[in-house]
Amino acid sequence: MDLVAGVLAGDRLALARLITRVENDTPEGREALNRLFSHTGRAHLIGVTGSPGTGKSSLVNLIAKAYRNPVDDTPPCKVAVVAVDPSSPFTGGALLGDRVRMRDLAGDPGVFVRSMASRGALGGLSHTTAAVVQVLDAAGFDKILIETVGAGQSEVDIARLAHTTLVVEAPGLGDDIQAIKAGILEIADILVINKADRPGVENTERALRSNLELAHPERMRFGSCGRGGKDNQPKTDLLQSSADEIWVPPILRTIALQGSGVTELKAAIERHLAYLRSSGEWQQREHERLQTELNQLLQAVLVARWREGVSDAELREVVARLQERELSPLKAVEQLLDLDAVPESY
């Protein structure tokens, strides 16, 4: 069976099998990615991240359902879900349990759910998640929901992959200092407070909101224009137009288990998509993402190609000289690559 042709024709077994090849980075998987690449770039990639236990899987279940059964007269979207759970650092095994929360999606041919193990990657995704998403994109899914492993503070790879990133919080998980730390909150396009029926939801929302205001001082200035003054009048138009271009992450409350807040959440996701398209940010993100991907690939291939021409003995000798402190690491690189000096821009 030609898996690529099968995937493009909508064959689900071919899709499942090709994802395995791509996840395992086999030669057949790589070849398929080459052939599928021209069919990618159409899906809206929605990332869902947040601490363990905030309800990411339940929310993904809800969002997928909302796209399958729209309450307004928009047509239903085809939805794929990629759910990443951690691999054990000791055995390499993994327990992938996100499907437990996604049973509502069973039996719907317009939905495809795939679980992935992180396989040693630390950024919240696995090394091949982006490639698997490409396969689903080529297979014609309109919305691809990507759920990260339960993320702490710096698992921010998802922001590079997704067009729209949801950061899910729950009441009672941290004070306002947690909220102003760098990292995961910064990558949010939409902030979701799930389990909003729990006590403490007001505090969580206040902390998130004040953090957002700190992050958008220019908007704050505009928002509090009411204070008046001599210099606020002529600039109003200018400020207005630039404020239109700034996306301020909305904060939404949901209760995933009761299905409440999902209509508003879906609307916010669609608003963000419209903003990406109208502001030119879609192109911009796509550009940055492909540039990063190309850089990473170039680095890996350049190193692999160079390594083929170097004997183990030569490398061992250089490392031994490093260990003896006869050579600094930079000097070692110069010697190995036969350079007068490493380029300043490395």
Add this chain to the structure above:
Amino acid sequence: MAERKIRVLVAKPGLDGHDRGAKVVARALRDAGMEVIYTGLRQTPEMIAEAALQEDVDAVGLSILSGAHMALVPRVLELMRANGQGDVHVFVGGIIPESDVQSLLDMGVMAVYGPGTPSSKYISEIRAAVLGEVVA
């Protein structure tokens, strides 16, 4: 190229609510380095076959304590074959009377593991079935 990872779906078909055994097996397979997809309680055969397909698993473990295994197991096997997954290894655990074991094996089940089966036994047998290794 990454190493070949064995992917196993551990599922609870039918209506009994006892998933302790399924969780013990899932954990043991995880600790043996496999990727285990766990789907939770009260799954229909259709849900299990669909999950096995989407996850492209190498093996499926069905844990049944309700006594409905002679109805549930053949239905799962039939659906998986219809999906083109007749080559996936299916094993059964739970409370299965001795007299039913042979019929299940005849249907195409790889093995039936009753209570007290050491985890090393099913781990090595699943590994052997999937990778074609000889059981030591």
